[in-house]
Amino acid sequence: MKARVFVTLKSGVLDPQGKAIHHALEGLGFAGVNDVRAGKLIELDLAEGTPQAVIEDMCRKLLANTVIENFRIEQVG
Amino acid sequence: MKARVFVTLKSGVLDPQGKAIHHALEGLGFAGVNDVRAGKLIELDLAEGTPQAVIEDMCRKLLANTVIENFRIEQVG
Numbered sequence: 001m002k003a004r005v006f007v008t009l010k011s012g013v014l015d016p017q018g019k020a021i022h023h024a025l026e027g028l029g030f031a032g033v034n035d036v037r038a039g040k041l042i043e044l045d046l047a048e049g050t051p052q053a054v055i056e057d058m059c060r061k062l063l064a065n066t067v068i069e070n071f072r073i074e075q076v077g
Numbered sequence: 078m079k080a081r082v083f084v085t086l087k088s089g090v091l092d093p094q095g096k097a098i099h100h101a102l103e104g105l106g107f108a109g110v111n112d113v114r115a116g117k118l119i120e121l122d123l124a125e126g127t128p129q130a131v132i133e134d135m136c137r138k139l140l141a142n143t144v145i146e147n148f149r150i151e152q153v154g
Contacts, residue, residue, distance in 0.1 A: 006118055021119065024139055030131070032124030039118035041083055042098065047109030054107070062101055 001046050002076040003055050007064045008039035078123050079153040080132050084141045085116035 009015050017038040025033050042063055044055070055073050064071040086092050094115040102110050119140055121132070132150050141148040 008118065008120065018119075021139070025135060028135075028138055030135055032127055033121065034124065035122035037120040039120065041085065041116035041118045042095075043085065043114040043116065044110065045112035047111065050109055058102060058105075058107055061105055062098070 001048050001050060003044045003046055003050075004074045004076060005042040005044065005055070005059055005063055006039060006072045006074070007042065007059075007069050008072075009037060010068055010070055013068045078125050078127060080121045080123055080127075081151045081153060082119040082121065082132070082136055082140055083116060083149045083151070084119065084136075084146050085149075086114060087145055087147055090145045 009018075015037050018036040021038060022033060022036040025036070040063075044058075046055070052073065052075070055075075059071040059073065060066055086095075092114050095113040098115060099110060099113040102113070117140075121135075123132070129150065129152070132152075136148040136150065137143055
C-alpha cells in the first residue's frame, strides 16, 4: 500500500523558502500571487495493512517536527 | 483562491533524501517500509480566477525542474 504524508509549516511560523519562491515568481512577472508556503511531500510504500496509527507514529517521530509543522496522511489504495 | 502544487521526482531518478528517510525509519524500528520518495508541496495563494495555464507556467518556469521532476496542480476553492 502507498501513503502520502504532507508536511506543512504551522501558520505563524516564518517560511523563508516560501518567501523566496514568492519573490522569484514576482521577478518572473507573475502578478496576483498573494502568498506562498513551502512544504514537504513524502511518499511511502508500505507493507499491506500498515495501520494509520503506525504512519502517524512515523510522522511524530521522524517525518514532521510537530513543534512547528502540521502533517496530513493520505492513504492510497 | 488557493492552489497546491505537488512536485515529485520522476521514477528512475535517484532520491538520496528518500533513501535517508527510509534508513532512518528502519533505524527507529519501523518494519515493512518498502520505499520512500521525497517531494515538495508548494501552497500558492493566488488572485481569484488565475487560470490553470498560468499555474502550469509557474511550475515549468520555476517550481519544478521538468527534466527530473513531475508536477501536479490541485486547485482548492
